[in-house]
Amino acid sequence: MKHLTTQVAIIGAGPSGLLLGQLLAKQGVDNVILERVNGEYVLSRIRAGILEQGFVDLVREAGVAERMDREGHVHEGVEFSIENERYRIDLKALTAGKTVMCYGQTEITADLMNARQAAGLPTYYEASNVQLHDVASNEPYVTFSFENEEYRLDCQYIAGCDGFHGVSRKTIPSDLKKEHERVYPFGWLGLLSDTPPVHDELIYAKHSRGFALASQRSETRSRYYLQVPLTDKVEDWSDEAFWDELKKRLPEEVAQNLVTGPSIEKSIAPLRSFVCEPMQYGRLFLVGDAAHIVPPTGAKGLNLAASDVATLYKVLTRAINDGDEACVQQYSEICLRRVWHGERFSWWMTNMMHDFGDVSTYGTDSHTFSRFMDSEFSYYLTSESGKAVIAEQYVGLPYEDPK
Ligand code: RFL
Ligand code: PHB
Numbered sequence: 001m002k003h004l005t006t007q008v009a010i011i012g013a014g015p016s017g018l019l020l021g022q023l024l025a026k027q028g029v030d031n032v033i034l035e036r037v038n039g040e041y042v043l044s045r046i047r048a049g050i051l052e053q054g055f056v057d058l059v060r061e062a063g064v065a066e067r068m069d070r071e072g073h074v075h076e077g078v079e080f081s082i083e084n085e086r087y088r089i090d091l092k093a094l095t096a097g098k099t100v101m102c103y104g105q106t107e108i109t110a111d112l113m114n115a116r117q118a119a120g121l122p123t124y125y126e127a128s129n130v131q132l133h134d135v136a137s138n139e140p141y142v143t144f145s146f147e148n149e150e151y152r153l154d155c156q157y158i159a160g161c162d163g164f165h166g167v168s169r170k171t172i173p174s175d176l177k178k179e180h181e182r183v184y185p186f187g188w189l190g191l192l193s194d195t196p197p198v199h200d201e202l203i204y205a206k207h208s209r210g211f212a213l214a215s216q217r218s219e220t221r222s223r224y225y226l227q228v229p230l231t232d233k234v235e236d237w238s239d240e241a242f243w244d245e246l247k248k249r250l251p252e253e254v255a256q257n258l259v260t261g262p263s264i265e266k267s268i269a270p271l272r273s274f275v276c277e278p279m280q281y282g283r284l285f286l287v288g289d290a291a292h293i294v295p296p297t298g299a300k301g302l303n304l305a306a307s308d309v310a311t312l313y314k315v316l317t318r319a320i321n322d323g324d325e326a327c328v329q330q331y332s333e334i335c336l337r338r339v340w341h342g343e344r345f346s347w348w349m350t351n352m353m354h355d356f357g358d359v360s361t362y363g364t365d366s367h368t369f370s371r372f373m374d375s376e377f378s379y380y381l382t383s384e385s386g387k388a389v390i391a392e393q394y395v396g397l398p399y400e401d402p403k
Contacts, residue, residue: 016305047301049105051302053099071218073102075201102217127144139154188213188227280329
């Protein structure tokens with residue numbers, strides 16, 4: 001058994017783990033990251049594209065913003081459509097100047113990986129059988145296997161940044177946590193292509209054939225999504241079938257401009273709302289997808305991970321550098337307040353924009369529910385105060401500082 005020691009053991013090298021590691025290191029706090037898969041695999045997962053101002057500021061604070069500031073695109077507005085009707089929400093005007101940044105999760109992750117490597121900070125990729133021990137004590141530790149050797153990592157705190165299927169959340173005894181979950185009766189089929197985006201801002205399309213989203217990564221790379229039944233498989237969808245269906249769901253005048261091409265990546269993601277309460281157990285803190293999942297309709301998943309990271313790095317720095325150990329007790333409450341707002345917004349946008357078919361919801365039959373949602377969506381998109389409500393949440397609610 002090899003012995004290692006650090007101040008913070010971080011489980012998972014996704015965006016949460018890497019950003020936390022970078023911010024802690026900047027404050028002089030030692031950390032080691034353990035990741036189950038290899039770096040290329042982490043970078044092959046095509047996910048988020050929209051970063052809130054709070055996230056952008058945090059990446060700048062971590063000193064890793066150079067490429068994001070050069071290559072990312074600031075979006076001052078976002079579009080929604082209902083069949084052929086288009087509605088623009090002027091984010092900047094409705095939020096006193098706030099905007100979002102279009103820059104892929106893959107790019108942020110690559111930037112953080114490079115910065116970590118350049119700083120010589122330790123990351124164990126392909127670490128298997130990661131297990132957390134004595135997390136409720138003052139001397140927690142983690143064991144794992146790496147290159148056919150067994151390791152023990154002693155630490156002061158553990159950050160569980162290992163996503164929804166990770167090991168950290170499972171370490172919290174079931175009688176001490178409450179898990180809230182809603183699984184939706186459909187998924188999103190995503191396609192990435194080296195084609196120019198169909199529009200310079202995102203378009204979220206509500207359509208009788210189902211939801212669609214026109215997103216982007218750069219002037220030459222597009223990301224599109226279609227709502228699909230959970231029974232569909234990626235193999236069922238040729239590129240041609242995808243483009244045909246997308247054209248039907250986007251407003252006609254937009255669809256006319258769609259440039260199609262071969263897909264670089266295609267995958268189906270199930271949609272889920274999930275929260276684990278509390279997000280802390282002893283010296284273990286859950287961060288990002290390990291603690292909560294949102295359906296992607298509000299572009300909130302990665303952004304909620306970032307606000308958890310902002311809170312955790314501040315309380316851990318105070319506990320470790322200033323000896324203020326009581327400070328960490330605020331972590332879960334601060335995070336959960338913002339998480340529930342993001343959960344509610346994502347759930348609401350998902351309800352308003354998707355076709356729930358014949359699934360009856362909230363005590364109404366499916367037809368009535370669908371009418372309520374049609375009415376709610378068109379009301380919010382045509383009322384100035386309604387648009388302001390969407391804009392305020394889309395750009396992201398403020399972060400709360402620890403006391
Ligand atoms: P991740 O990215 O899942 O990383 C967790 C890491 O932990 C590793 N791991 C382990 N390591 C060691 N031992 C174990 N036992 C381990 N088990 C797991 C994993 O290999 C992995 O590397 O979680 P993190 O860092 O919290 O980041 C969360 C984000 O990835 C996620 O919230 C977003 O991608 C959600 N999301 C979006 N968020 C936004 O804010 N804006 C968007 O526009 C947006 N679009 C999306 C999205 C997610 C999507 N999918 C596929 C779920 C679009 C899609 C389609
Ligand atoms: C994306 O570009 O992948 C994306 C953008 C906005 C969303 C979800 C996904 O709401």
